[in-house]
Amino acid sequence: MYGTLKQFLVNEISSLHDQKLYKHERIIESPQGAEISVNGKKVLNFCANNYLGLSSHPDLIKAAHNQIDSRGYGLSSVRFICGTQDIHKELESKVSEFLGTEDTILFSSCFDANGAVFEPLLNEQDAIITDALNHASIIDGIRLCKAQRWIYSHNNMSDEIGEDQATGKELKGLERCLKEADSAGCRFKMIATDGCFSMDGDIARLNEIVELAEKYKAIVMVDDSHSTGFMGKTGRGTHEHHNVMGKVDIITTTFGKALGGASGGCISGHKEIVEWLRNKGRPYLFSNTVPPSTVGATLKVMDILMASTELRDKLEENTKKFRNAITEAGFDIIPGVHPIVPIMFGKYPNCSQLAVDFSNKMLDEGIYVVAFSFPVVPKGKDRIRVQLSAGHSPEQVDTAIAAFIKVGKELGML
Numbered sequence: 001m002y003g004t005l006k007q008f009l010v011n012e013i014s015s016l017h018d019q020k021l022y023k024h025e026r027i028i029e030s031p032q033g034a035e036i037s038v039n040g041k042k043v044l045n046f047c048a049n050n051y052l053g054l055s056s057h058p059d060l061i062k063a064a065h066n067q068i069d070s071r072g073y074g075l076s077s078v079r080f081i082c083g084t085q086d087i088h089k090e091l092e093s094k095v096s097e098f099l100g101t102e103d104t105i106l107f108s109s110c111f112d113a114n115g116a117v118f119e120p121l122l123n124e125q126d127a128i129i130t131d132a133l134n135h136a137s138i139i140d141g142i143r144l145c146k147a148q149r150w151i152y153s154h155n156n157m158s159d160e161i162g163e164d165q166a167t168g169k170e171l172k173g174l175e176r177c178l179k180e181a182d183s184a185g186c187r188f189k190m191i192a193t194d195g196c197f198s199m200d201g202d203i204a205r206l207n208e209i210v211e212l213a214e215k216y217k218a219i220v221m222v223d224d225s226h227s228t229g230f231m232g233k234t235g236r237g238t239h240e241h242h243n244v245m246g247k248v249d250i251i252t253t254t255f256g257k258a259l260g261g262a263s264g265g266c267i268s269g270h271k272e273i274v275e276w277l278r279n280k281g282r283p284y285l286f287s288n289t290v291p292p293s294t295v296g297a298t299l300k301v302m303d304i305l306m307a308s309t310e311l312r313d314k315l316e317e318n319t320k321k322f323r324n325a326i327t328e329a330g331f332d333i334i335p336g337v338h339p340i341v342p343i344m345f346g347k348y349p350n351c352s353q354l355a356v357d358f359s360n361k362m363l364d365e366g367i368y369v370v371a372f373s374f375p376v377v378p379k380g381k382d383r384i385r386v387q388l389s390a391g392h393s394p395e396q397v398d399t400a401i402a403a404f405i406k407v408g409k410e411l412g413m414l
């Protein structure tokens with residue numbers, strides 16, 4: 001009897017529209033890249049996670065084709081029955097080399113990796129201490145696990161208890177949580193954090209986290225989805241950026257962002273952890289293997305990134321250029337070094353509508369950027385989130401800057 005559920009959904013969907021929370025999807029009619037085609041119009045894309053410009057790179061497409069020719073389209077199996085090819089093992093060992101870890105286990109996505117990583121390692125005798133702004137997939141992974149939970153206020157390393165300004169709730173610093181987990185007599189303690197937080201583009205203070213982990217005998221898990229491939233001087237991630245390579249116990253990351261952008265993810269770290277997860281990680285045991293085309297292209301990405309830092313260097317230059325010019329123009333941005341550049345609207349009246357109007361006008365100027373409002377970000381923190389790419393030419397970055405200034409003047413912001 002679908003009738004009552006149908007009526008419920010119709011009402012809920014209409015309420016999403018009323019609250020302006022309904023998610024509209026713009027349709028792209030071209031490959032992903034710096035320049036895309038939307039509604040028959042060519043625009044420059046400044047809102048993809050295509051940080052290294054590899055999403056439609058000819059060498060990756062060729063590598064994917066080659067593996068379809070030599071290893072086929074799909075494996076029709078999970079890894080432990082008949083889903084492991086030589087190239088899967090090769091990719092696991094290349095990713096380990098790249099991240100500076102002992103071993104790596106592949107997943108269909110990083111969402112699955114985060115769903116697999118907590119439950120087999122920790123139970124009710126243990127503690128997970130998690131940043132308040134961690135990604136949905138970390139939150140869901142933790143929900144699958146019986147460990148006791150402590151949530152620390154975002155990037156706050158302190159031994160204090162404070163009030164969260166957005167919610168008024170009590171929030172503790174990381175060190176306070178570690179002490180409490182100690183007092184509770186927890187067997188193992190795991191600190192879980194995003195490497196880079198995608199809404200603000202800020203970086204976890206991994207050097208301090210690692211120090212606290214040593215002091216309180218905790219292990220450290222970092223989800224580096226928004227950093228693998230370009231953060232740090234050779235692009236290994238936030239652990240390289242903060243000079244703590246080899247000191248992070250578990251790294252999860254995605255192949256769906258900087259590393260080619262198709263799909264796939266992994267957990268990388270100590271060999272015993274990886275071995276245990278191959279036996280116990282449910283999304284690994286009960287979900288299909290990564291297809292050969294994706295494995296082949298990701299192998300190619302590893303080769304490109306280990307041969308040269310050209311792409312991450314170019315991304316860094318584009319990021320600096322954009323951040324400097326936009327700040328000089330008088331826009332309010334969250335300072336930092338990450339290619340995620342949030343342009344903030346909170347200080348203007350009617351900021352939610354202004355951000356939406358701004359992004360629509362930008363599309364008329366041929367620049368594709370998106371406005372984020374509550375509940376994706378806190379009230380009053382409305383923003384346009386720009387993402388730079390190594391795929392952007394310096395001229396394309398200039399074009400975007402000029403469009404921002406033009407629209408900013410038209411809307412009375414500058």
Ligand SMILES: *Cc1c(COP(=O)(O)O)cnc(C)c1O
Nearest residue numbers: 109110111135223225254256265
């Ligand atoms: C994008 C993202 C994921 C999900 O990655 P998929 O491979 O697309 O599932 C997980 N964690 C973080 C922090 C992310 O930004």
